[in-house]
Amino acid sequence: MAVLVTGGGGFVGLNLVEALLARGEEVILFDSGVLPPAAQRALAGYGRQLNVAPADVRDAAQVNQVFESHSIDRIAHCAAVTSGAARESRDPATIIDINIRGTLNILEAARAHGVKRVVYTSSGAVYGESLYRLSRLYEESPVMPITLYGITKFSAERLCARMRALWDIDVVCARLGTVIGAWERDTGVRDNYGTHTQLAGMALAGKTAVLTPREVRRDWIYSRDVATGLIALLEAARPPHALYNLSSGIEWANPIRRWCEVLQKAYPQFEYRVAAAGEEPNIWYTDVDRNLMDVGRIAQDVGFAPKYPMREAYADYLDWLRRTPEFFG
Amino acid sequence: MAVLVTGGGGFVGLNLVEALLARGEEVILFDSGVLPPAAQRALAGYGRQLNVAPADVRDAAQVNQVFESHSIDRIAHCAAVTSGAARESRDPATIIDINIRGTLNILEAARAHGVKRVVYTSSGAVYGESLYRLSRLYEESPVMPITLYGITKFSAERLCARMRALWDIDVVCARLGTVIGAWERDTGVRDNYGTHTQLAGMALAGKTAVLTPREVRRDWIYSRDVATGLIALLEAARPPHALYNLSSGIEWANPIRRWCEVLQKAYPQFEYRVAAAGEEPNIWYTDVDRNLMDVGRIAQDVGFAPKYPMREAYADYLDWLRRTPEFFG
Numbered sequence: 001m002a003v004l005v006t007g008g009g010g011f012v013g014l015n016l017v018e019a020l021l022a023r024g025e026e027v028i029l030f031d032s033g034v035l036p037p038a039a040q041r042a043l044a045g046y047g048r049q050l051n052v053a054p055a056d057v058r059d060a061a062q063v064n065q066v067f068e069s070h071s072i073d074r075i076a077h078c079a080a081v082t083s084g085a086a087r088e089s090r091d092p093a094t095i096i097d098i099n100i101r102g103t104l105n106i107l108e109a110a111r112a113h114g115v116k117r118v119v120y121t122s123s124g125a126v127y128g129e130s131l132y133r134l135s136r137l138y139e140e141s142p143v144m145p146i147t148l149y150g151i152t153k154f155s156a157e158r159l160c161a162r163m164r165a166l167w168d169i170d171v172v173c174a175r176l177g178t179v180i181g182a183w184e185r186d187t188g189v190r191d192n193y194g195t196h197t198q199l200a201g202m203a204l205a206g207k208t209a210v211l212t213p214r215e216v217r218r219d220w221i222y223s224r225d226v227a228t229g230l231i232a233l234l235e236a237a238r239p240p241h242a243l244y245n246l247s248s249g250i251e252w253a254n255p256i257r258r259w260c261e262v263l264q265k266a267y268p269q270f271e272y273r274v275a276a277a278g279e280e281p282n283i284w285y286t287d288v289d290r291n292l293m294d295v296g297r298i299a300q301d302v303g304f305a306p307k308y309p310m311r312e313a314y315a316d317y318l319d320w321l322r323r324t325p326e327f328f329g
Numbered sequence: 330m331a332v333l334v335t336g337g338g339g340f341v342g343l344n345l346v347e348a349l350l351a352r353g354e355e356v357i358l359f360d361s362g363v364l365p366p367a368a369q370r371a372l373a374g375y376g377r378q379l380n381v382a383p384a385d386v387r388d389a390a391q392v393n394q395v396f397e398s399h400s401i402d403r404i405a406h407c408a409a410v411t412s413g414a415a416r417e418s419r420d421p422a423t424i425i426d427i428n429i430r431g432t433l434n435i436l437e438a439a440r441a442h443g444v445k446r447v448v449y450t451s452s453g454a455v456y457g458e459s460l461y462r463l464s465r466l467y468e469e470s471p472v473m474p475i476t477l478y479g480i481t482k483f484s485a486e487r488l489c490a491r492m493r494a495l496w497d498i499d500v501v502c503a504r505l506g507t508v509i510g511a512w513e514r515d516t517g518v519r520d521n522y523g524t525h526t527q528l529a530g531m532a533l534a535g536k537t538a539v540l541t542p543r544e545v546r547r548d549w550i551y552s553r554d555v556a557t558g559l560i561a562l563l564e565a566a567r568p569p570h571a572l573y574n575l576s577s578g579i580e581w582a583n584p585i586r587r588w589c590e591v592l593q594k595a596y597p598q599f600e601y602r603v604a605a606a607g608e609e610p611n612i613w614y615t616d617v618d619r620n621l622m623d624v625g626r627i628a629q630d631v632g633f634a635p636k637y638p639m640r641e642a643y644a645d646y647l648d649w650l651r652r653t654p655e656f657f658g
Binding site: 085088089092093096097100101104142143145146147148151152154155158159161162163166167 | 414417418421422425426429430433471472474475476477480481483484487488490491492495496
């Protein structure tokens with residue numbers, strides 16, 4: 001039996017696919033786009049353990065075809081438009097269709113094919129205004145999504161809960177923190193590159209980064225930890241809740257400066273400085289400060305704890321960069 | 330310039346259309362279904378003041394055609410699937426398509442055609458679990474929609490807020506309480522008949538109603554008051570908020586028994602009694618008890634106050650029943 005990963009060619013998806021394959025799982029990588037050459041190379045050694053299924057979650061017939069062709073008993077549903085404001089203004093319909101209707105198509109397939117567990121990757125963006133108003137975000141904290149991304153993620157979460165009740169399917173939602181790490185890229189549906197990824201690209205290109213004078217406060221989580229957390233939710237026999245925060249639970253100290261230092265050491269042509277008065281930064285920051293998502297529930301219920309604090313995350317991320325320079329080509 | 334009422338042939342829609350016409354407004358009644366003969370008769374005297382536009386909110390081309398054919402400067406968007414659990418299990422896709430994507434189509438048309446104000450009729454169902462957990466519901470209270478109806482209504486509300494910010498369109502949302510009154514019917518997309526409507530139908534048919542032993546607690550609002558509130562929101566020059574509760578704000582005392590008494594007096598063949606031990610009630614109750622939505626904001630900002638307390642609402646509703654008996658044929 002295989003695990004289906006929708007959006008398997010995306011940022012979270014590729015990290016999860018790698019981790020599942022490394023554990024010996026059979027994986028169906030479901031994605032509407034083409035895998036980048038670096039990912040094809042990284043996954044080439046897994047042979048028949050990996051199947052790539054080019055399909056669009058909006059198309060119920062394509063989704064069904066994937067389930068007809070493979071024996072799937074678990075699903076990690078990662079396919080989504082990670083939209084920025086420009087796309088939300090320009091093409092809100094596609095965001096709704098992929099993030100909400102696409103999720104319904106996956107739930108319908110899960111029901112029709114007797115899938116044992118669906119894990120839906122939601123987002124801290126669901127909390128919306130609460131990220132700034134509340135000092136700590138628990139799974140039961142009030143939500144007030146602002147962006148269409150956060151709105152559609154919340155809709156999809158609640159859709160999962162409703163269909164779980166009506167159809168008696170097993171669906172668990174994970175609200176991800178701000179993920180950094182390998183495989184983040186412009187897939188065509190990912191608008192806001194993380195700050196770390198932008199800096200990595202500049203380091204490899206030998207450019208100079210101009211930073212804002214202040215750091216961003218948030219609980220970053222390393223992409224390999226996200227994969228581990230999702231696998232814990234895919235495998236838990238009977239998780240007592242249907243919704244989990246999945247983040248590091250820790251505010252990293254000066255994460256942007258530290259990442260610049262790590263990059264500078266590895267790539268001496270790379271330079272960085274804080275913007276002078278009146279100067280524009282040349283990297284985009286991942287949103288504004290936000291408060292921490294509490295991770296007590298996922299630790300308690302499925303025993304998940306992140307294995308990569310900031311320093312270890314950066315070392316591993318740098319190692320991946322060195323092994324995968326063509327990814328930024 | 331005309332007011333477009335989507336779902337104009339539905340329960341809230343017809344009450345609003347009647348009230349707008351009575352005020353001398355030009356009205357475009359937009360609906361995907363056929364008007365019931367009783368409504369056709371009731372509206373026949375308005376001549377050119379009323380235009381009926383058969384169209385489906387899911388079809389952007391049809392929506393656009395309506396805007397091309399008429400000069401519309403305000404929209405009351407009432408079209409929705411008012412779904413029950415059976416439909417939510419059987420056909421969740423249609424509910425999402427009409428309630429969310431349909432709302433987006435209306436917002437896009439509003440933007441393209443320079444509409445001055447859109448009023449979106451949302452629902453107290455958006456509060457979901459909070460209706461039972463919190464003692465009083467304010468517009469800023471936490472929401473936790475449970476049903477697909479409540480989930481899609483919340484999504485559409487937040488979509489309105491997001492596109493208002495991105496597109497600079499003027500959209501105001503009204504969360505309706507539990508509406509009773511004229512024109513409630515099975516439109517094909519309204520699953521849960523109100524308790525009052527069921528009893529009215531039984532009274533006209535000379536049947537015997539078997540009630541549950543206890544009353545339902547909630548803040549009903551009379552349909553003509555809803556229309557008045559929606560018109561206040563359509564007309565307010567600059568409402569300071571983008572979201573308003575629209576309900577009576579008052580818990581009616583023994584509303585089901587009182588309605589039975591009123592009906593029994595008017596229709597002597599109608600009988601009612603409380604179910605004996607082990608006996609099944611033969612009318613369906615509108616959900617369970619829920620707490621009151623606060624109506625301070627709408628009173629303060631646009632001067633709306635309901636004009637029909639329970640007794641007056643029942644007198645007016647009975648008067649309508651007597652004038653419109655064929656509606657229940």
